[in-house]
Amino acid sequence: MQFFRDTHIDFMRHRRLWLSVSAVLIVVPVVLAISGHTLNLGIDFAGGTQLTVMFADPPQVEELRQLMTGAGLSDASIQRFGEAGENSVIIKTRLAEGTAADSGR
Numbered sequence: 001m002q003f004f005r006d007t008h009i010d011f012m013r014h015r016r017l018w019l020s021v022s023a024v025l026i027v028v029p030v031v032l033a034i035s036g037h038t039l040n041l042g043i044d045f046a047g048g049t050q051l052t053v054m055f056a057d058p059p060q061v062e063e064l065r066q067l068m069t070g071a072g073l074s075d076a077s078i079q080r081f082g083e084a085g086e087n088s089v090i091i092k093t094r095l096a097e098g099t100a101a102d103s104g105r
Contacts, residue, residue, distance in 0.1 A: 047095035055087040064089065 033039065043050050053059075061078055068076040068091070077092040 043092055043094075049093050049095075051091045052081060053089050053091060055089075058087050059089050061089065064091070068093075 059080075061080065064078050065076070068074070068078065073093050075094055077090075079090055081088040081090045
């Protein structure tokens with residue numbers, strides 16, 4: 001059983017266009033990364049700590065932020081996690097400069 005008979009598709013006719021599109025899609029991200037645009041790297045790549053904390057009562061996120069700022073972790077990311085009744089939050093902190101894990105940079 002044949003689905004297509006006498007099919008002649010000229011794929012090479014538009015090769016310059018598609019090679020140009022491919023080159024742009026490769027070069028633009030490389031140039032942006034080299035030129036100093038900072039990438040928003042997650043903990044997996046930038047390093048840091050992620051904690052999942054469960055509370056008996058619903059947590060007050062603003063109060064947690066104030067506590068983290070008081071502890072010197074003002075850039076900590078705090079967000080609610082899980083179902084509404086679980087009372088859980090995720091706290092993500094970056095790797096602090098000057099720590100043993102940061103000394104290799």
